[in-house]
Amino acid sequence: xxxxxxxxxxxxxxxxxxxxxxxxxxxxxxxxxxxxxxxxxxxxxxxxxxxxxxxxxxxxxxxxxxxxxxxxxxxxxxxxxxxxxxxxxxxxxxxxxxxxxxxxxxxxxxxxxxxxxxxxxxxxxxxxxxxxxxxxxxxxxxxxxxxxxxxxxxxxxxxxxxxxxxxxxxxxxxxxxxxxxxxxxxxxxxxxxxxxxxxxxxxxxxxxxxxxxxxxxxxxxxxxxxxxxxxxxxxxxxxxxxxxxxxxxxxxxxxxxxxxxxxxxxxxxxxxxxxxxxxxxxxxxxxxxxxxxxxxxxxxxxxxxxxxxxxxxxxxxxxxxxxxxxxxxxxxxxxxxxxxxxxxxxxxxxxxxxxxxxxxxxxxxxxxxxxxxxxxxxxxxxxxxxxxxxxxxxxxxxxxxxxxxxxxxxxxxxxxx
RNA sequence: CGGGAUGUGGCCUAGUGGCUUAAGGCGCAGCGUUCGGGACGCUGAGAUCGGGAGUUCAAAUCUCCCCAUCCCGACCA
Numbered sequence: 001x002x003x004x005x006x007x008x009x010x011x012x013x014x015x016x017x018x019x020x021x022x023x024x025x026x027x028x029x030x031x032x033x034x035x036x037x038x039x040x041x042x043x044x045x046x047x048x049x050x051x052x053x054x055x056x057x058x059x060x061x062x063x064x065x066x067x068x069x070x071x072x073x074x075x076x077x078x079x080x081x082x083x084x085x086x087x088x089x090x091x092x093x094x095x096x097x098x099x100x101x102x103x104x105x106x107x108x109x110x111x112x113x114x115x116x117x118x119x120x121x122x123x124x125x126x127x128x129x130x131x132x133x134x135x136x137x138x139x140x141x142x143x144x145x146x147x148x149x150x151x152x153x154x155x156x157x158x159x160x161x162x163x164x165x166x167x168x169x170x171x172x173x174x175x176x177x178x179x180x181x182x183x184x185x186x187x188x189x190x191x192x193x194x195x196x197x198x199x200x201x202x203x204x205x206x207x208x209x210x211x212x213x214x215x216x217x218x219x220x221x222x223x224x225x226x227x228x229x230x231x232x233x234x235x236x237x238x239x240x241x242x243x244x245x246x247x248x249x250x251x252x253x254x255x256x257x258x259x260x261x262x263x264x265x266x267x268x269x270x271x272x273x274x275x276x277x278x279x280x281x282x283x284x285x286x287x288x289x290x291x292x293x294x295x296x297x298x299x300x301x302x303x304x305x306x307x308x309x310x311x312x313x314x315x316x317x318x319x320x321x322x323x324x325x326x327x328x329x330x331x332x333x334x335x336x337x338x339x340x341x342x343x344x345x346x347x348x349x350x351x352x353x354x355x356x357x358x359x360x361x362x363x364x365x366x367x368x369x370x371x372x373x374x375x376x377x378x379x380x381x382x383x384x385x386x387x388x389x390x391x392x393x394x395x396x397x398x399x400x401x402x403x404x405x406x407x408x409x410x411x412x413x414x415x416x417x
Numbered sequence: 418c419g420g421g422a423u424g425u426g427g428c429c430u431a432g433u434g435g436c437u438u439a440a441g442g443c444g445c446a447g448c449g450u451u452c453g454g455g456a457c458g459c460u461g462a463g464a465u466c467g468g469g470a471g472u473u474c475a476a477a478u479c480u481c482c483c484c485a486u487c488c489c490g491a492c493c494a
Contacts, residue, residue, distance in 0.1 A: 012443060012455065013429045017486045028428095037486065092493070109494065143418070143492050157494090209494095218493095261494060293494060311454095329453060364454045371454090382453065 001044075001322065003357040006030075008043035010369045021216060022304040023148025025313050029372045031321075038145025038153035045373065046300075048321035050156060053188055053296050054135050056318060057158050060184045064176050066133045066160055071113045073137055077103035079112045083272050092140050106139035111269050111291060114161050119275035122287065125165045128277060129173065133160035135296060147216065149301040150257060156296040164288040165277065174206075174262065177292045181210055181260050184294070189303055189316030192259060195221050195230030210260035210294075216305040217256040224251050257302045258295075265289035313374030314397050322355040323417055325375035329363050329382035340381040343391070343406070350410055352417065371396070377416070379409070 008030030015034070018024045026032045031046030042050055058068065077095070080086035086095070086105070094106040107113060114132060122130065138157045145153050160177065164170040178194060185192035190212050197209040209232060211221050223230035224244035231238065233253070238245070240253035267286035269275070276284045300319070307314040317323060324347060328340035337358075344356045355375060357366050363382075370378055380392040391409055393402045404412055 009427095009444080010455095011428055015428070015486095016423080016430090019487060034486090138494090140494080144490090146487080151493090159494095258494085263494085291494095295494090331452075362452060362454090362456060364452090364456075366455090367453075368455045380453080384453075 001355050003355055004359045006044060006355070008033075008045060010372050018148065020147040020150065020301075020305075021308060022150060022301040025304055025308055025372070026148065026301075029313060029374065032149065038142055038151065038155075040149055040152065040297075045321045049300055049315070049319050050296060052319040052321075053299055054156075054158075056187050057184055057294060057296065058135065060180050060187075061131075061133050061158070061160060064131065064173075064180050066131045068134060069132055070134050070136060071107070071110050071117075073107045073139060075105055075107050075113060077105060079116060080105065083112055083269065085112065091143075094139050094141050107136075108138055108140045109291075109293075110134070110136075110159055111161070111265070111289075112273070115269045115273045115275050115289075118163060118287065119270075119273060122163065122275070122277055124278050125280055128163055128165045128287065129169055130163040131160060131173070132163075133158060133292075147218070147301070149297050150216070150305075151218070152297065155298065157298075158294040158296055160292040160294075162290040162292070163275075164290075165279065165285070167288060170264070170288045170290055174264065174290055177262055177290070178208065181262070181292070181294065185210060185212070185259065185299075188299060188319050189307060190259060190299065191306075193221070193223050193227065193230045193256070195223065195232055196235060197232045197261065198235045206264040208262050209258050211256035212259055212302045212306065213254045213256045214302070214305045215255050216302075217254075217258075219256050219258050220253060221256050222251050222253050224249055257298065257305065259299045259302055260292075260294040262292040263290065265291055308374075309397075311368070312372035315374045315376055317376045317417065320374070320376050322353045322375050323377060324352055324354045324413065325357065325370045325373065325378045326354050327357045327366050327370060327378060327380045329366070329380060330360060331383050336381055336383060336386060339386060339406070343379070343381065343409070346410055347413070350414060352410075352413060377413070 010030050011028050014024035014028045018027055026046060030043055031049065033041045033043060035041060077086050093108050096104055098104040122128065135156065135158045137154055139154050142151060142153050145151055162173050164173065182192060192210040192212050195209050195211055197207045211219060220233045221230055222233060222236045222238055222240055224247060226244060226247040226249060228246040229244050238251055240251050242251050244251055267288055270286040270289055275287045277287055279285050303319060304313055307316065326340060326344055328336050330336065344354055347354045374396055376396045378394045378396065385391050388403060390403045390405050393404050
């Protein structure tokens with residue numbers, strides 16, 4: 001991408017009404033634009049990041065046999081009346097009238113919608129287990145949207161639902177999802193801790209949250225460095241300072257962001273909504289369910305909260321909008337532009353994603369913008385480097401600058417990315 | 418929903434009754450000089466001061482109502 005054509009400019013100052021680190025940096029760097037509290041537009045850079053996260057999640061979901069679908073956000077009251085959640089969820093659900101006075105609402109979760117599909121399509125134990133997920137926009141009428149893209153009224157979420165014939169099969173899959181989530185968070189640069197949590201609206205049963213420690217978080221958790229024990233203070237029986245029941249070390253407490261939450265649903269929804277299947281002996285049984293949420297846009301916010309410095313964002317390579325930020329330091333006389341352009345084309349040919357700063361700007365502006373945008377690897381072509389038939393290679397999170405011969409840079413990057 | 422704060426060109430701010438035909442910086446357009454960490458000079462465009470009602474000879478500035486945003490709390494998947 002030519003930076004001169006990129007939609008979305010950087011800004012020295014963050015908008016006055018953004019206080020959270022993620023919103024300030026994302027707004028300044030031109031990744032997002034706020035429409036109202038809790039509703040953000042994703043500009044090209046931001047949208048790229050969101051899609052990268054989506055695709056990592058998608059890949060992992062497919063690995064655990066998830067099948068992707070897309071359900072409507074717009075939903076009829078009738079469906080929600082079956083579980084009583086039209087009434088019990090009316091504080092969180094956007095509800096309004098459609099044509100002809102029909103009661104409609106926007107989906108804030110999709111148990112009802114999917115269970116409705118499942119009861120029509122699943123008849124036999126032979127149809128189970130089934131793992132269905134979607135990546136979709138959720139609408140929740142938050143009493144208080146806040147912290148940039150961490151808590152929105154409209155946000156992107158991956159929700160997976162599993163359907164099983166028996167408890168044992170469910171539990172095995174639940175553990176599988178847990179492992180899959182940890183892999184996802186690691187891949188996108190988040191150190192997530194699995195903790196025990198309350199079932200909330202969904203379930204009084206078994207539930208786990210995936211929490212990322214950072215002062216920007218709105219949850220408080222009790223955890224152990226051993227990584228094997230953690231509880232949300234909402235349900236914690238132990239306090240900070242007490243001994244970890246697993247390893248005996250002292251427990252700590254900290255603020256954290258909930259980036260994922262998995263629940264046992266049991267037969268709650270299948271019984272209410274009559275989602276039954278015929279067992280081997282022909283007996284009708286309710287399907288056992290689990291649901292597994294992962295906040296895509298929230299994860300993006302969490303990444304920014306965790307990976308930044310005073311100059312801007314530091315994206316992990318896996319989710320960075322581009323892998324390389326190629327910068328030419330302008331000089332009319334020498335062949336810098338030609339060299340940079342040539343390099344840009346060769347990198348693209350290798351399927352390396354490049355943001356090429358071809359703008360007629362001063363070096364200071366280019367470096368400052370590069371730091372702000374936070375692409376993990378920076379290549380500089382200038383008179384200095386060209387004199388040595390080289391380019392500079394620098395990691396966003398390191399000071400060290402490496403001089404690499406021009407004809408070696410592509411191979412070097414291929415091994416690095 | 419309770420408490421607190423804030424709203425002035427695209428962005429950040431100053432101005433808190435008359436010296437304001439609303440000021441400065443950034444950004445934007447043009448010209449010239451620059452060119453390794455947000456360069457400089459000149460010229461120019463851009464604002465019904467969140468909205469409405471009122472008080473006053475006079476309102477960005479005072480009063481009332483409304484709206485929006487942020488923070489704390491309550492709530493929350």
